[in-house]
Amino acid sequence: MVRNVCVLGATGMVGQRFIQLLSQVPDFNIVNVAASEKSAGKRYEDAVTWHQTTPIPEEVRDMRIVNTNPDEISDDVDFVFASLPAQLAEPVEAAFAEKYIVASNASVNRMKENIPLVIPEVNPEHLEMMELQKDINGWDGCIVTNPNCSTIALTLTLKPLFDKYTFKRVSVTTMQAVSGAGYNGVPSMGIVDNLIPYIGGEEEKMQSETLHLLGKVNGGLVDRANFPLSASCNRVAVVDGHTESVSIEFEEDITVDDIEKTLSEFRGLPQERNLSFAPKQPVIVRKEEDRPQPRMDRDAGHGMSVSVGRVREDVFDNSFKYTLVGHNTIRGAAGASILNAQLISELYL
Numbered sequence: 001m002v003r004n005v006c007v008l009g010a011t012g013m014v015g016q017r018f019i020q021l022l023s024q025v026p027d028f029n030i031v032n033v034a035a036s037e038k039s040a041g042k043r044y045e046d047a048v049t050w051h052q053t054t055p056i057p058e059e060v061r062d063m064r065i066v067n068t069n070p071d072e073i074s075d076d077v078d079f080v081f082a083s084l085p086a087q088l089a090e091p092v093e094a095a096f097a098e099k100y101i102v103a104s105n106a107s108v109n110r111m112k113e114n115i116p117l118v119i120p121e122v123n124p125e126h127l128e129m130m131e132l133q134k135d136i137n138g139w140d141g142c143i144v145t146n147p148n149c150s151t152i153a154l155t156l157t158l159k160p161l162f163d164k165y166t167f168k169r170v171s172v173t174t175m176q177a178v179s180g181a182g183y184n185g186v187p188s189m190g191i192v193d194n195l196i197p198y199i200g201g202e203e204e205k206m207q208s209e210t211l212h213l214l215g216k217v218n219g220g221l222v223d224r225a226n227f228p229l230s231a232s233c234n235r236v237a238v239v240d241g242h243t244e245s246v247s248i249e250f251e252e253d254i255t256v257d258d259i260e261k262t263l264s265e266f267r268g269l270p271q272e273r274n275l276s277f278a279p280k281q282p283v284i285v286r287k288e289e290d291r292p293q294p295r296m297d298r299d300a301g302h303g304m305s306v307s308v309g310r311v312r313e314d315v316f317d318n319s320f321k322y323t324l325v326g327h328n329t330i331r332g333a334a335g336a337s338i339l340n341a342q343l344i345s346e347l348y349l
């Protein structure tokens, strides 16, 4: 069944990805695009500074941008895809949730009681919180969030290992693309020929969101997974695609083959249900000694697969290291919300 959708923040980095990706998925029909007051009333093409490598989709090019106000969007919208600046997201998403299902990219609602934070292959059962959220707030709609871009890629690789083995500790060092900060986020004079060893709040988000995603729902709350997880986050001069170096110490005595096999064989509910936006393989294991690389591997599975390589023993007991690459604005943002919406559509509507 085709679902009508609206995109909030439609002119931004993530908003443009929504427009590009949604136009390629036949189950979704874009009926409204919204942005700030400065863009409202303009044709989409005139308001946006388009940065995607495919042209603006025909069906959106002439659309008039509306204000970010629930009264300005069509009544027959099924999903509102939101990619709003963090400071706006809390009140605006709540206002839209009175009537619509909001698929949110902002961090502000991710850890709240009754609001599911979901990766469809990892914790689809957390979506059961949607009903409670509607009842408690007296809303017809609800808010469903997807994690931070670097957390999504990491957690997709941890999930199959976590289900099979016991982690003594996990540490991760990221090398994150500039698109993750939005178009105006990182000035070129700051990042070209450089690396910035700080991304505000990112390390805390990775540490808390990962444990939350691997936790169990208990009413409107989540009992988080319990293992030490340490993140160090860096911004690098790559346009798209986050790279992460992961190190895990296990309780069990396992091998590189065990890890590679577990990651390659991993499938989740979206694959079982054959959702059209789901990659065939959520995690792809590469054997070359110099892969994955962001430019070569970010588009794996149409940007929805995470590529893992260099799985190897570490010098400490029962410890292993690997490198991963995930597309931050596809699997890490717009694509994550779209897959959440496809799963909700399949299971709940």
Ligand SMILES: NC(=O)c1ccc[n+]([C@@H]2O[C@H](COP(=O)([O-])OP(=O)(O)OC[C@H]3O[C@@H](n4cnc5c(N)ncnc54)[C@H](OP(=O)(O)O)[C@@H]3O)[C@@H](O)[C@H]2O)c1
Residues within 6 Å of the ligand: 008, 009, 010, 011, 012, 013, 014, 015, 034, 035, 036, 037, 038, 039, 040, 068, 083, 084, 085, 086, 088, 105, 106, 107, 147, 148, 149, 179, 180, 181, 182, 183, 184, 328, 329, 332, 333
């Ligand atoms: N980039 C990523 O990889 C990524 C990944 C995960 C999550 N996120 C999150 O997604 C959100 C959006 O990020 P982004 O990178 O797309 O940011 P961005 O490129 O700066 O885009 C911001 C969007 O919000 C709109 N906007 C700004 N002020 C507004 C207002 N007062 N009222 C209504 N709309 C307003 C802008 O419209 P105008 O063009 O009209 O100003 C634009 O469409 C953020 O919360 C971010 O943390 C981003």
